[in-house]
Every structure is written in C-alpha cells, then in structure tokens.
Amino acid sequence: MEEPPSKVAKASEKLHDVNTDLSATKLETQFGIECYISEFSEVGCHNTEAVDGILKHRYSDFIVNEVDASDNVVRLTSLKLPDSEEPKCEADEGSLIFNGEQLKLLTETNSGKSDGDKHEWVKVLPLPEGKNDRKAIHRLIASKYLKLISKSFEGFIHVMYSPTKKDERGQKQSNWAGQGKGSYCSFVLYKEGLSSMEALDVICRKLHKPHKAFSFAGTKDKRALTYQNVTAFKIDAPTLARVNDICTNVKVGNFKYTNERLGLGASSGNMFKLLLRNIDATKIPVLRNRLHNVEEKGFINYFGLQRFGSMNCSNPQIGLSILKNEWRNVARLILFSETSSLKTMSWYKDLKTSFSTETEFDITKAMIFETPHGIEKKFLSGLKKFGSTTDQNIIDAFYFLARNNRLLYLHAYQACIWNMVVSQRLQKFGLKLVIGDLVCGDSGIDDSIIEITRKNIHEYKFEDCVIPVVGSESKLPPNMSEFIVKMLENDGLEQASFNHKIKEYKLKGDYRKVVCQPKNFSFNFVNYDKPDEDVQKSAVDFLMEKEQFSDCHQKSFDQNYDNDTDICPENGTNEMEISEDSLIAKNGSESTSKLVDSCINRNCEDKNKYSGLSLSFKLPSSAYATMLVREITHSNTSQQFQKAQSDKYSGQSGIRNEEESQFNIQSEAMKEEIVDFADDVEMG
Structure with missing residues (x-):
C-alpha cells in the first residue's frame, strides 16, 4: 500500500523544525516518538490520560548499574588498592x-x-x-x-x-604495576551529575592523563548516579585512586589488572532503580494497569530524547549536514545554536557574520581561553589552527572533537529516522506481524534478518520484529521501504548517502527491535514527607560510611545496606523494603512485580504528604529507561518539562538547582586548568 506523499513529507519536515520550539509540550513527537504499546492492547490499558511524575528530581532518583558481558551487575564495593x-x-x-x-x-x-x-x-x-x-x-x-x-x-x-627515565638505548623504562598481569587497569567508575565523557575529563585533568588511555562500553546518563566498568592503559591503581581524594562526585574502585580492553558494546545492558516523585495517589489504579502491561508486553523501543541533545536538540540536523557534506552548515549549527556558550562573548556577532559572508575570522588564544569548556571550545581550537574558509578547513577542525561526539551526530539522525518509521509502522499495522516485516532469527545477528512471507509468518512473534537503523547496507522491510525512501529523499539523501566519502563517517546500518521487554521488573509505591527527601540512598553513600566506620560498626552497616534495593533505610519513609532476591527466595516466584503490587494498599494507608513510584528493571544496551517511564505515565519526558515540574514541586531554589549549581561550580573550576590531550576515547 503506497503512503500518501503529503503524509511522508509531513513526517520528514519534523526533522527540520526540531529547533524551532523548545517549549513545546510534546517535544517527543518532533523526533517521531508518538505511540504507546497500550494504544494497541486488546484489553485493559486504553486510558491515555497523562499521569505526571517527576523524574530525576534528585540525582539519587535515577541509579544506573551497568551489566557486563557476563551478566554481572557492576557495583562499587571497595575503594582499596589490590593486595598485590x-x-x-x-x-x-x-x-x-x-x-x-x-x-x-x-x-x-x-x-x-x-x-x-x-x-x-x-x-x-x-x-x-x-x-x-x-x-x-x-x-x-x-x-x-x-x-x-x-x-x-x-x-x-x-x-x-636519567631524569627522563630512559636507558642507554633511549628506551623509556616502565615501572608498570601490572607487569605480568596485563596492560590495563580495570576499575569501576561512579559518577554523579556528570556524563561519562565529563567524568573521564575530570579524571584526565586531575591526573594529567590522555583521554585515549581510557575506554568503556557505553555512556551513562548525566543527571543520575551511575556505575560502569572502565579500563585504563598502563595507569596503575594508586594513580587512579588519587581521584577519590580530589573529587566529590567521581569515585573509582574495585581495581584489577587485565589484558582485555573494554570496547564498544562490551556490556549486556543496564540495571535501573528509579523513583518517580509527586505521583497523584488517586491515579494509582491507572498506573497499576500500565505497570502490569509493561511487564507483560514491554514498551516501544524508541530512541530517547537524550539521543538528540539535551537542550538545543540540533544533533540530527548536524548529522544530516554531515551526510550531505554541508560542512559550513555543520559549523553554524554547532557554534550558533540557541543554547551556544558563545552567545555571551563580545566577538560572537563578528564570528557569525564571517560565516555568513564566508570570510576568514581571526580566532585568538584569548577567545579560546574565555570560552567555556565544551564542544564549541574544541571546535574553535580547530578553526584557529586550520581556518574556516573552505570545507576542508572545517573538516579538519571537526577532528578536534572527540570521535564519539562526531559520530553522535550521525547516530542521532539515524535514530530520528528510526523513530519515525516505527511510529508509522505501528499506526499502519499495530502489534502484529504482517507480510513484509523483518524479524531477527535465532542467531541474533544481521545475517539472520528474515523477511516475513505467507509461508513463515506463523513461525515468528511480533517480539521478533525489527526495523533497520538505516545505513548503506541495510535491508529495508518491503512494507515500509517506500516510506523510508521518500523520507530520505525529502532530506536530500538516498540510501547510498550513508556510504560517506570519509571512511570514519560511513554507516553500514544496524537493526533494532520494535518492542523492548524489561527483565527483573518490579515496582513499589512509596510515601515520604518532604519534597526533597533522599528516598533512594546510593551504594557509594554506604561505602563511604563503611570506610569511615571502625570494624565494630560493620555488622550494623551490613544490616542496613540492602544491595538490591538501594532504598534508604534510615530516612523515615514508610515504603516496603522488598528486594527482588528476597521475594523470589520467600515466595518462589519468578515475577516480583505482582507481589510488590500487593503491598501497595498497606503503603498508601499512611497519610504521608507525598507519594512516589519506585521502579527496578534491567534493559539491554541502547534501550532507554525514559521510554519505559513514558509508557507508564503517558507524560512528557523532555528535560525542559521535567525541570519545570521539579521547580514547581519544590520551588525555584529547590534541590535540583542546588545540585546542578554545586557541580557547575566544580566544572567552572576545572576549566581553569589548561591540559592538552588527545580526545580519542571510543564509547557506545
């Protein structure tokens, strides 16, 4: 069935209008995030009412533990150096x-x-x-x-x-502590209020080490408490441990030496522990139905808004410009966005004019020095070295950005197209396999992508359905291929455009499941008295207390710290402290959410001032927890909306602003340190 051109054009036009209205109440729709699983459910959850809850009011409301390739949850349990x-x-x-x-x-x-x-x-x-x-x-x-x-x-x-530590042959002598054990020191990184790149930037600046020495499996949320594995090439544990005495929001521990470097996709997913605050208690029956629906059917596996940029939301547009080799437009979008850090500079208008008139602008060291640390600063440094009059100048300057940042723009465009295609697919065919769909076979690799026909349609379930993350070698589903081709045409592209002339920007494509099914899913409604109450206490809080306590307090520590729930045991809240492991052990049930749900009425009988929803679940790599929350609340997940809700909830001087101000001050202090290093870190 051919899709009307007007509808295709309308969907594609969303990409070009992304940056026009940041205050829109439904920012998700601009990136193709339109549908809910519950819309297509046969029974139960047809209620489309939005139930607002505040996500990430405190950093501790969003706790993320990486799950390694062996399916072990990554935790920070010790700050001590290895015995050896x-x-x-x-x-x-x-x-x-x-x-x-x-x-x-x-x-x-x-x-x-x-x-x-x-x-x-x-x-x-x-x-x-x-x-x-x-x-x-x-x-x-x-x-x-x-x-x-x-x-x-x-x-x-x-x-x-030998002051230079070189021997008679001019070779530098190494006193590498991991000699005979491996070339890498593996450690667990804990961070608070920083992105993975920002946390590594802190470590590199404080220890005077290059970014290229560090590698990890994937990025973690900024406004959160996160734990992930990192490997450092020939940087020993005592050196890394110095970070713990310098930084309050970055900690490292669980050191060991290994020969294995972490690479892209080296994790199997992430474990999440979330708290949604200020839930309307009268909406609990609605939420309960949706929670059970998510447990049973999952949620639409959209790329979340984090993929497209937290504030200026121009990442997909930059990616599109790269694919079209419009390098001057790449520079404009990076340097002159609505949220650019350069807008307050006295020379900003002159720089912007030079790009409009395609004339050279003399960028001085003083300009770069006064520019806040970030993408704009690095790009300016590149333009200072290479100039900005030709496309090749800008291409060379673009390499001053870390590799993962450059690829992020391309991936954002691919993600935007994927979201729009999935929404269109669901609106046309719903939650059932149809002829022309693509499914992922048993091996789970690209070679096992199978087209659904009349002969094999009964051999697969809708949960196997995949949509391509479009690249030069992607196989397009026959029932959506015309829609995809027209979307690309409206953007001035064709599928071959992803085979970029610059090798680093070639995108072969991938496949992504339409529906994501969370594992180890459990939920609990909690009550608390103060809007900024720290309901979830992080493992690091307990660990720091443990480090300070004497051995005589160890028993008390072990009793208070439940490693499965991370619910604060001493904050005076009335929530039920039920861990997944204890529920399974006592009740022999593989599904914990129904049992936790049975405790809701007892919790809500207490007349506390505020109600919240505590969630715990595991998602595969590249799945977004905010999209699971969206399926439950049917509410806006944008950073702007959540911040407005948070400010209204606890006042303009609330804890959210205090936490951000605290770490912004630290960030400003770090900007004064001038350290040159190569930004070659890779991340997923």
Whole structure:
C-alpha cells in the first residue's frame, strides 16, 4: 500500500523544525516518538490520560548499574588498592634496607653529582635470591629516587641517572604495576551529575592523563548516579585512586589488572532503580494497569530524547549536514545554536557574520581561553589552527572533537529516522506481524534478518520484529521501504548517502527491535514527607560510611545496606523494603512485580504528604529507561518539562538547582586548568 506523499513529507519536515520550539509540550513527537504499546492492547490499558511524575528530581532518583558481558551487575564495593599492589618480600625486611654507603651512593647518583659519566650504570648491591625481593627493591628505587632507573644484570642491581627515565638505548623504562598481569587497569567508575565523557575529563585533568588511555562500553546518563566498568592503559591503581581524594562526585574502585580492553558494546545492558516523585495517589489504579502491561508486553523501543541533545536538540540536523557534506552548515549549527556558550562573548556577532559572508575570522588564544569548556571550545581550537574558509578547513577542525561526539551526530539522525518509521509502522499495522516485516532469527545477528512471507509468518512473534537503523547496507522491510525512501529523499539523501566519502563517517546500518521487554521488573509505591527527601540512598553513600566506620560498626552497616534495593533505610519513609532476591527466595516466584503490587494498599494507608513510584528493571544496551517511564505515565519526558515540574514541586531554589549549581561550580573550576590531550576515547 503506497503512503500518501503529503503524509511522508509531513513526517520528514519534523526533522527540520526540531529547533524551532523548545517549549513545546510534546517535544517527543518532533523526533517521531508518538505511540504507546497500550494504544494497541486488546484489553485493559486504553486510558491515555497523562499521569505526571517527576523524574530525576534528585540525582539519587535515577541509579544506573551497568551489566557486563557476563551478566554481572557492576557495583562499587571497595575503594582499596589490590593486595598485590605492593609485593611482599620473601626475605626478612632487614635484607631490603640499604646500608649507609649504598644510601649515599643512591642519593649522589640521583642528584647527578656522582663521579663518572652520568649515563652509565652504577653497581649498588648484590641481587637478592627471591624474585619478589628484587621486584620490591626496584619499586623502592623508582618511588624514592625519581631521577634513577634500575636494572638487574651481572649478579647486581644497578642504577643510572636519567631524569627522563630512559636507558642507554633511549628506551623509556616502565615501572608498570601490572607487569605480568596485563596492560590495563580495570576499575569501576561512579559518577554523579556528570556524563561519562565529563567524568573521564575530570579524571584526565586531575591526573594529567590522555583521554585515549581510557575506554568503556557505553555512556551513562548525566543527571543520575551511575556505575560502569572502565579500563585504563598502563595507569596503575594508586594513580587512579588519587581521584577519590580530589573529587566529590567521581569515585573509582574495585581495581584489577587485565589484558582485555573494554570496547564498544562490551556490556549486556543496564540495571535501573528509579523513583518517580509527586505521583497523584488517586491515579494509582491507572498506573497499576500500565505497570502490569509493561511487564507483560514491554514498551516501544524508541530512541530517547537524550539521543538528540539535551537542550538545543540540533544533533540530527548536524548529522544530516554531515551526510550531505554541508560542512559550513555543520559549523553554524554547532557554534550558533540557541543554547551556544558563545552567545555571551563580545566577538560572537563578528564570528557569525564571517560565516555568513564566508570570510576568514581571526580566532585568538584569548577567545579560546574565555570560552567555556565544551564542544564549541574544541571546535574553535580547530578553526584557529586550520581556518574556516573552505570545507576542508572545517573538516579538519571537526577532528578536534572527540570521535564519539562526531559520530553522535550521525547516530542521532539515524535514530530520528528510526523513530519515525516505527511510529508509522505501528499506526499502519499495530502489534502484529504482517507480510513484509523483518524479524531477527535465532542467531541474533544481521545475517539472520528474515523477511516475513505467507509461508513463515506463523513461525515468528511480533517480539521478533525489527526495523533497520538505516545505513548503506541495510535491508529495508518491503512494507515500509517506500516510506523510508521518500523520507530520505525529502532530506536530500538516498540510501547510498550513508556510504560517506570519509571512511570514519560511513554507516553500514544496524537493526533494532520494535518492542523492548524489561527483565527483573518490579515496582513499589512509596510515601515520604518532604519534597526533597533522599528516598533512594546510593551504594557509594554506604561505602563511604563503611570506610569511615571502625570494624565494630560493620555488622550494623551490613544490616542496613540492602544491595538490591538501594532504598534508604534510615530516612523515615514508610515504603516496603522488598528486594527482588528476597521475594523470589520467600515466595518462589519468578515475577516480583505482582507481589510488590500487593503491598501497595498497606503503603498508601499512611497519610504521608507525598507519594512516589519506585521502579527496578534491567534493559539491554541502547534501550532507554525514559521510554519505559513514558509508557507508564503517558507524560512528557523532555528535560525542559521535567525541570519545570521539579521547580514547581519544590520551588525555584529547590534541590535540583542546588545540585546542578554545586557541580557547575566544580566544572567552572576545572576549566581553569589548561591540559592538552588527545580526545580519542571510543564509547557506545
């Protein structure tokens, strides 16, 4: 069935109008987020009434734990260094102490005042028999005498004066603590109020390390408390642990050495613990029906608004301009958006005029220095080096942005197209497989994408249905191909446009399931007395208390910290503290939400001032928790709407603004540190 051109054009025009009305009450529709699973349900949840609840009022209302490739939930349980970080000696300690003559020799050599050639080996003491003894001596010399390198040969330990730590062959000597264990130090990163890139930026600046040394499986939400695995190339645990004494909203721990570098998609998903505040208690029956519907049928697997940019929402437009090789427009969208950090600069209008007239503008070091740290600052640095008069100048300057940031724009455009196609598919055919759909076979890889025909339609379920994230090699579903082709044509593209002439921006495409089914799903309605009450307490809060307490308090700590719920046990709330594991153990049920639901009436009998909804669930990688919440509340999930609700809830001087101000001050302080490094980190 051919889609009317006017309807196709209307859908495509949304992309071009994305930045025109940031105050729109339904920002989701501009990115193709239009449908709900409940609209197509046969029974039950046809009520489309919006039930507003405040999401992310506090950072602790949104807790995210990465789930690794082995299906283990990533948690920060220890800030201690590995036991093997400082090797114990096989011999008595007395055998490792230098005598007076040896100490004098080491001191003189380290100062460069010893007799003879400064760049020749000096014999210090005979080699100990134990390997750990020798290793400990080398470590001791490296830590105490910063201008010496040491080496074992000819039956003795020798040292050489070398401020650059290079030996006689000009090779830099490494005192890598993970020698023999691996080239990477793996650790758990906890962050609060920062994106994954911002948290790594903090670590790099404080430790003076390059971004390219760090790698992780995927990005985590900014306005949240998150835990994820990170690997650092040849940066040891003691160095990384210094972050814990410097930063209040970034902590690292659970150190271990490994040969495996984390790469894109190295996780299997994320575990979420969310709190929706200020729920209307009279709407609980409506929410209960929707909660059970989500548990049974899942939710539409839309790309959430985070994919398109938190405020200026121009990421898809930038991605479209890259695909069309309109590089001057790429620069305009980045530098001159409505929320650009450059708008307050005295030279902003002159810079903008130079782009309109295609003339060169002299960007000075002072301009870059006064620009707040961010995308605009990095792009300006590139334009200063290469200029802005030609497309090639802008292409070269664009490389000053981290690779993941550059690819983010392209992925945002793909996500916007995917959302629009899915909404159109559901409006045409509903929640049933039809001839011309695509499904993912048993192997779950691209090669197993199967077209639905009359012969095989009964072999698959709608849960297997996928829509392509369009790329140059994507197989288009026959029943939606004309719609997709016309959308691309309206944007001045064709499918071959994704095979970009610049190798890094080539997009082969992927496939994404239409419906996402959450796992380990449970919910609970809670009551609390104060609008800013910290209902969910993070594991880090308990961990810091544990580090400060003496051993005599350990039993109390273990009793108070429920690792499954993260519900604060001492905040005076009346919620039922039920963990998933305890429910299964006591009741033998694989589904926890129905059991938790049975506790709702008891909770709501207490006449507290506020009601909230606590959710716990696991989602696969690239699925958005905000889209699950949207399915439950039928309410706006945009950052602007949620912030307005939050301000109204607790006043303009509420906790949300206090938390943001606290970390904005820290961020401004970090901007004063000028550190040059390569932004080559990859993330999903």
